[in-house]
Amino acid sequence: MMNSPVHEIFALRVGSNHQRTARENFFFDACCGPPNALMPLDYYFWVVRSADKTVVVDTCFPRSTAERRQRLMYRDTAQALAALDVDCMAVTDVVITHLHWDHAGCIDLFPNARFHVQKDELQFCTGPAMRHRYVRKTYEEFDVHRAVAFLYSERVVTHDGDSQLLPGLSLHKVGGHTPGSQVVRISTQRGAVVLASDAVHLWANIRQRSPFPIVQDVVRMLDAFETIEQLADGPEHVIPGHDPQVARVFPRWRDDEHIFALHMEPIAEVEA
Numbered sequence: 001m002m003n004s005p006v007h008e009i010f011a012l013r014v015g016s017n018h019q020r021t022a023r024e025n026f027f028f029d030a031c032c033g034p035p036n037a038l039m040p041l042d043y044y045f046w047v048v049r050s051a052d053k054t055v056v057v058d059t060c061f062p063r064s065t066a067e068r069r070q071r072l073m074y075r076d077t078a079q080a081l082a083a084l085d086v087d088c089m090a091v092t093d094v095v096i097t098h099l100h101w102d103h104a105g106c107i108d109l110f111p112n113a114r115f116h117v118q119k120d121e122l123q124f125c126t127g128p129a130m131r132h133r134y135v136r137k138t139y140e141e142f143d144v145h146r147a148v149a150f151l152y153s154e155r156v157v158t159h160d161g162d163s164q165l166l167p168g169l170s171l172h173k174v175g176g177h178t179p180g181s182q183v184v185r186i187s188t189q190r191g192a193v194v195l196a197s198d199a200v201h202l203w204a205n206i207r208q209r210s211p212f213p214i215v216q217d218v219v220r221m222l223d224a225f226e227t228i229e230q231l232a233d234g235p236e237h238v239i240p241g242h243d244p245q246v247a248r249v250f251p252r253w254r255d256d257e258h259i260f261a262l263h264m265e266p267i268a269e270v271e272a
Contacts, residue, residue, distance in 0.1 A: 013044050117147070124178060
């Protein structure tokens with residue numbers, strides 16, 4: 001990583017689920033306090049910037065989906081990007097960690113971008129597993145249709161395992177949460193940071209080895225925890241996909257209450 005470009009990474013928060021309880025966040029048990037205590041989730045996507053390149057990681061969801069799924073929304077994806085001075089028209093690469101509703105809902109915002117998806121993810125969400133309601137409820141049919149349309153217009157790049165997207169930015173297939181879940185490893189001024197997305201919903205999931213209950217293969221998810229820790233340069237270099245603590249642990253960007261600088265040193269300790 002020493003000779004790799006140094007990137008800035010920002011977590012952009014668009015919404016929350018304030019009604020979730022601790023028992024809903026762990027596959028094995030509610031490992032962190034009373035099982036019926038409130039344990040909210042936040043909804044983030046990420047922007048990675050170097051001197052000459054901006055990469056968006058995931059795209060969250062539109063207001064219509066938030067309303068239908070009864071999620072609190074602070075700002076939509078376009079507003080979040082504008083607050084960070086990101087021009088959607090100029091973005092040429094978007095990484096989709098997986099195609100769940102809260103990660104792939106606004107891909108139409110990037111008319112000039114290619115979308116980087118694992119081959120197994122695309123096959124899974126367009127295959128026979130979707131006949132099961134429990135499996136398909138974590139996807140939005142329209143989002144999957146749109147991804148397939150972009151595939152037909154040669155705007156989807158399918159990856160089959162690990163790959164180097166840019167110097168200092170690599171994709172790593174881990175599976176577990178979905179068959180094609182991938183994480184992103186990025187070189188920063190404080191070392192190698194891993195955007196774990198939903199391979200690690202909360203710091204408590206990985207640190208207590210108690211996976212989130214939306215899981216396609218629990219053994220692969222547990223294996224993914226080990227892979228992510230090996231890729232990252234320390235425990236605070238693993239960035240979970242939905243932990244409200246991100247807003248407390250990392251400094252705000254320009255004092256924006258919903259944008260956090262992950263390339264900077266933590267300003268508080270993780271409670272997990």
